[in-house]
Amino acid sequence: MEEYALSVKGDGDVKIALAGRLVIGNVARFMEEMERLFRDRRPTSVTCELADLVYLDSAGALALLRLQDSVKKHDFPLIYENMSREAREIMDLIDRDALVRPPLHDETTDHSFTVRVGETAFNFYHDLIDVLTFLGELLMAVAYCIFHPGAVRWRDVLFYMKKAGAEALPIVGLISLLIGLIMAFMSSLQLKQFGANIFVASLVGIAIVKELGPIMTAIIVSGRSGSAFAAEIATMMVNEEVDALATMGFDPLRFLAIPKVLAAIIVVPVLTLYSMLFGILGGLLVGVIGLDLTFYTYLQETFKPIELFDVASSLVKSVVFAVLIAGIGCQRGFQVRGGAEAVGEATTSAVVAAIFLVIVADSAFAIVLQYIR
Amino acid sequence: MEDQNIISVENLVAGYGDNIILTGVNFQIRRGEIFIILGGSGCGKSTLLKYMIGLYRTTRGRVMINGADIMSVDDKKMKSLRLGFGVLFQSGALIGSMTLAENVALPLSRRRDIPEELRNLIVRMKLGMVDLAGYDNHYPAELSGGMKKRAGLARAMVLDPTILFFDEPTAGLDPVTSTEIYNLIRRINVDLGTTMVIVTHDLDLIMSIGQRAIMLDRAAQGIIAEGTPRMLKENRDNPGVFNFFNRENQGDGHYGA
Numbered sequence: 001m002e003e004y005a006l007s008v009k010g011d012g013d014v015k016i017a018l019a020g021r022l023v024i025g026n027v028a029r030f031m032e033e034m035e036r037l038f039r040d041r042r043p044t045s046v047t048c049e050l051a052d053l054v055y056l057d058s059a060g061a062l063a064l065l066r067l068q069d070s071v072k073k074h075d076f077p078l079i080y081e082n083m084s085r086e087a088r089e090i091m092d093l094i095d096r097d098a099l100v101r102p103p104l105h106d107e108t109t110d111h112s113f114t115v116r117v118g119e120t121a122f123n124f125y126h127d128l129i130d131v132l133t134f135l136g137e138l139l140m141a142v143a144y145c146i147f148h149p150g151a152v153r154w155r156d157v158l159f160y161m162k163k164a165g166a167e168a169l170p171i172v173g174l175i176s177l178l179i180g181l182i183m184a185f186m187s188s189l190q191l192k193q194f195g196a197n198i199f200v201a202s203l204v205g206i207a208i209v210k211e212l213g214p215i216m217t218a219i220i221v222s223g224r225s226g227s228a229f230a231a232e233i234a235t236m237m238v239n240e241e242v243d244a245l246a247t248m249g250f251d252p253l254r255f256l257a258i259p260k261v262l263a264a265i266i267v268v269p270v271l272t273l274y275s276m277l278f279g280i281l282g283g284l285l286v287g288v289i290g291l292d293l294t295f296y297t298y299l300q301e302t303f304k305p306i307e308l309f310d311v312a313s314s315l316v317k318s319v320v321f322a323v324l325i326a327g328i329g330c331q332r333g334f335q336v337r338g339g340a341e342a343v344g345e346a347t348t349s350a351v352v353a354a355i356f357l358v359i360v361a362d363s364a365f366a367i368v369l370q371y372i373r
Numbered sequence: 374m375e376d377q378n379i380i381s382v383e384n385l386v387a388g389y390g391d392n393i394i395l396t397g398v399n400f401q402i403r404r405g406e407i408f409i410i411l412g413g414s415g416c417g418k419s420t421l422l423k424y425m426i427g428l429y430r431t432t433r434g435r436v437m438i439n440g441a442d443i444m445s446v447d448d449k450k451m452k453s454l455r456l457g458f459g460v461l462f463q464s465g466a467l468i469g470s471m472t473l474a475e476n477v478a479l480p481l482s483r484r485r486d487i488p489e490e491l492r493n494l495i496v497r498m499k500l501g502m503v504d505l506a507g508y509d510n511h512y513p514a515e516l517s518g519g520m521k522k523r524a525g526l527a528r529a530m531v532l533d534p535t536i537l538f539f540d541e542p543t544a545g546l547d548p549v550t551s552t553e554i555y556n557l558i559r560r561i562n563v564d565l566g567t568t569m570v571i572v573t574h575d576l577d578l579i580m581s582i583g584q585r586a587i588m589l590d591r592a593a594q595g596i597i598a599e600g601t602p603r604m605l606k607e608n609r610d611n612p613g614v615f616n617f618f619n620r621e622n623q624g625d626g627h628y629g630a
Contacts, residue, residue, distance in 0.1 A: 236468075240462045244462055244466035244467075244525075245468075245479075248483065249456060
């Protein structure tokens with residue numbers, strides 16, 4: 001049983017005998033009792049006999065020390081007598097200075113909303129500069145590689161083409177199929193009312209070829225490969241592998257980022273085309289099965305409004321998206337300083353930033369293409 | 374006449390802004406010696422090493438390697454200078470996606486004039502020097518900590534550099550493996566005349582193979598002692614230095630000088 005026992009004698013010069021065990025479980029009660037005692041009896045001096053104190057843990061020792069400090073307020077001395085050797089050693093362990101020393105760092109105070117908005121804006125701005133600088137260096141390096149193909153690590157390019165391209169075919173195909181399907185179905189609900197089911201085909205076709213194909217592909221590639229690139233490079237940063245490459249005289253950008261970006265440039269347009277086909281196929285399924293259109297009619301109506309220019313401009317868009325996705329993935333990876341948490345953050349940030357930049361680029365394209373026509 | 378000092382650090386200021394770690398660091402390293410950079414945790418020794426191998430740049434101070442100030446050379450010159458030294462990072466820093474042979478061959482691949490057959494032989498030879506013969510096709514993840522460090526050493530040595538830098542080569546290793554590393558370092562130094570710059574706080578390493586040393590201190594933001602390990606061990610003027618070298622187990626679980 002973890003208990004202590006207090007016996008009190010005298011008035012004015014009060015003698016207290018503390019027996020038993022003073023431990024973390026009963027320390028609060030002990031201090032309360034002693035404080036009450038001091039208030040009620042108003043002693044002129046207190047002697048505390050500790051011979052029968054069988055056991056004291058660090059919380060108990062802390063309590064005895066705190067009591068001594070607190071009676072200074074009441075202006076009478078508190079003396080401990082006959083402390084056992086073990087108890088004294090435990091008391092000696094406590095560094096009294098540490099109890100009152102202020103912390104080296106202030107507690108993180110919650111800044112006001114305005115400050116936080118300002119900070120975020122600043123960080124966003126600096127980040128934008130970093131990203132633009134990196135993309136600039138990347139484009140220079142890509143241009144260099146086009147004229148010096150011998151400098152490229154083609155084995156790595158093939159490896160990433162397989163990971164980012166071939167392995168993405170199932171999911172890109174499935175999602176494009178479903179999107180085409182859903183689009184056809186939803187639009188038919190409206191067009192049915194006007195007996196205009198035939199227009200489902202061209203609606204799905206134009207949407208998929210001009211916008212949804214490139215965007216859906218970009219989003220999927222960014223989730224699959226943008227994050228993978230960021231995680232791979234981030235982990236290499238943490239393991240000092242990037243430092244090792246630098247000290248061996250390699251340029252980490254050329255060694256690590258270029259193969260990934262080149263692979264993306266080759267593979268994303270192909271995936272986009274593939275996505276367009278599957279999107280149209282999804283619409284086709286709805287058209288033929290749900291809307292009683294014939295296979296031939298549906299396809300004819302699909303391709304009627306689509307010009308080569310549309311397909312070509314979408315492929316150009318997809319190349320730009322590829323550079324953005326792979327580029328941001330690598331940039332986030334290279335930014336990492338720290339451990340596992342930083343790797344996770346970089347990976348998430350790569351995906352989010354890539355999607356954001358893809359949408360911004362897409363809007364820019366929409367405006368430019370409008371004027372080119 | 375060749376300069377006796379292969380490396381010379383002059384008035385180096387490490388750190389930036391409010392975060393200055395070292396100021397006014399000055400020391401020289403002689404050709405062919407085993408030079409130790411030591412100090413307590415947080416004293417800036419790994420940071421100093423990063424400046425010396427050109428991973429961090431600064432305009433405050435100079436780091437002369439073989440007569441060239443690496444803080445102010447252009448990238449191309451830096452790359453050619455880098456061929457002349459090798460670095461062993463704390464965990465070996467092997468590229469995880471490559472086999473041991475591919476890792477060791479990396480510095481070799483920077484030169485275009487070496488045919489593949491010769492390259493393979495050189496890789497085998499270096500792996501043999503660090504007692505890892507046969508592990509050519511192993512991946513770093515399949516190796517123990519000590520083996521990774523030895524592989525990292527093979528890679529650092531593959532072009533027969535004149536200087537080898539080590540960042541805590543025996544951190545986390547058991548005493549037996551550590552001794553193997555000391556012997557390896559000493560053998561390479563004796564047989565090939567390579568200058569060794571070792572950042573460490575392993576007293577056994579310092580006392581057994583160190584020839585000259587500097588001790589850094591966080592509070593002093595610089596060098597507080599310089600000399601042979603023996604001199605530092607017997608230096609009673611500076612309690613920080615003395616305590617570092619002379620902690621002895623006094624038998625009842627207490628450590629003291």
